[in-house]
Amino acid sequence: MEESVIIADIRQFIETNILAGGVELTPDTNLQQAGIDSFSTVEIILFLERNFNTPVPDDKLLPENFQTLRSLARLVRELSATN
Amino acid sequence: MPALPRKVILSGSDCFHLVLDKHAHKYGTGSNVMRIVFQSQEKIAAQQLSAQLNASPLVQWLCNIRLHSGGLFGRPYWEYTGGNQPIPFYEHQYGQAGELPATLLQRDLPLRQQHFIECDLVHYPDDTTAIVISWNHILLDGRGIGMLIQHLNELHEGQPARSADVLFPPPEKKANWPAYIRNMYRVKSFIEKSSRAPIASVASGYGKEPSQFHTQLVQFSVEETARIQQQATAAGARFGPNLFYLSCCAQAVRARLDEKNIPGPFWIPIPYDGRLRGSFGPVITNTVAFLFYRLERDQLHQLPTTVAALQQQMTDQMRDKMPQRYSMLLSMMRHIPLNLYYFLVNRRGKGAFASFLYSSTGDSFNKTDRFMGIPVEHVTIYPSPTFPPGLTFSFLKHREALNINIAYSPDIVPQADLQLLIARLRQMLLGSGSE
Secondary structure (H helix, E strand, O other): OOHHHHHHHHHHHHHHHOEOOOOOOOOOOOHHHHOOOHHHHHHHHHHHHHHHOOOOOHHHOOHHHHOOHHHHHHHHHHHHHHO | OOOOOOEEEOOHHHHHHHHHHHHHHHOOOOOOEEEEEEEEOOOOOHHHHHHHHHOOHHHHHHOOEEEEOOOOOOOOEEEEOOOOOOOOEEEEEOOOOOOOOHHHHOOOOOOOOOOOEEEEEEEOOOOOEEEEEEEEOOOEOHHHHHHHHHHHHHHHOOOOOOOHHHHOOOOOOOOOHHHHHHHHHHHHHHHHHHOOOOOOOOOOOOOOOOOOOEEEEEEOOHHHHHHHHHHHHHOOOOOOOHHHHHHHHHHHHHHHHHHOOOOOOEEEEEEEEOOOEOOOOOOOEOOEEEEEEEEOHHHOOOHHHHHHHHHHHHHHHHHOOHHHHHHHHHHHHOOOOHHHHHHHHHHHHOOOOOOOEEEEOOOOOOOOOEEOOEEOOEEEEEOOOOOOOOEEEEEEEEOOEEEEEEEEOOOOOOHHHHHHHHHHHHHHHHOOOOO
16 A cells, blocks of 8 residues: 555544644654644554554554654554565 | 633533542542642742733633532533632742642632632742642643643733633534443443452541541652653553553552552553643643553562553553543433432442542643743642542653652551652662562
């Protein structure tokens, strides 16, 4: 799956379920600075597992993987390739 | 100035705090009053600060409202009286720098009053000052007070007041009763399973009313806080240090209960902020739901095991949308008369709501360096005394330094026991001989 498609999916989930309206989210926005906290990170992980059918192992739960939409998309692609 | 709403209906979480308020008064611990303390190196003029606070439309609203029950099966609501009572403002001279007078800490903000926020200014002999904002938790949760401080800072900087749309809760969606009722059984079933007896509590075996409550502040340096963060990562905390903090508290309390031969697992409700992220508001109202953690004895021996157990439970509950379901349940319960609501909540646990209480403001105050233009050296939260259980840990990070304020009753946790508990907690957090 293309990185841009994955980014669009994750972005739609975050904008609909986690962030307030009006918070701008680009592929390279720092998610923590946008307001994503630890609880929201769990919600994003559950979405990745559900939507892309890719369990996220403990060793991939690293801050750098959850920094931006782009890093999340890369994580999904990496996990999809190894599954 | 934004138009202030005449009527604000209490949220489900607000009404749960009404139940806690009733419970607190039954046990003589007073209302659920929280305090935030800003310690400043400067001498502060009371008149100027008082005038600045009263210029806030939110403060004005908080000082001129009264509670209505809503009648049989109606929802309780706040009515803004339109009055012009200013914020109650008290000044103290106190000899012990950095500490607060007992008269201040013991002052209540009961529901029969028409103001739910107060300010104290404590002057110390070295010309330093503490600004103390006290508020009743029925109106504002921890995130709410953080936004109230932001709002006051914005006013001080000359920015226009934010609109009532973001300061107050938005209009509610129409209730979907069939969904509410289905959800109620699911949440009830989960909570009954999660809190099944026996549950150990610091108050186990203590049946009477505690005669007094105190607070004890535990402070860490910036270097120690960085080390605690490393310990959290080493213990496997994947979603920030919060569950590591909770694990350390649980193990420290468990060690104390072992010494007292009080067996049984722990049950700990942890607040979950239901606001959308990245937004300002609502300031007024509690939007907090809860995650409920159960820790068995064999999960309390090693920190990585405790952290892993908590993370698994958090993920499972969020997968089941338990915080949202719990919020829905609380919204429904608003329609039940308060006495019946209290009976329903109280009958199951026979008054034991939790093994101990824990909350964390996360990074909300980490970068707070001014309060209405006044430079701030330290920020501390004083949690309200709650019995049972009679022991509350409140974590706060300010300028990268962690502090923990512990509200306790010496009747339940005697001073010597508390010092042992704090020593264990420090060891666990800092990773020195914890296991």
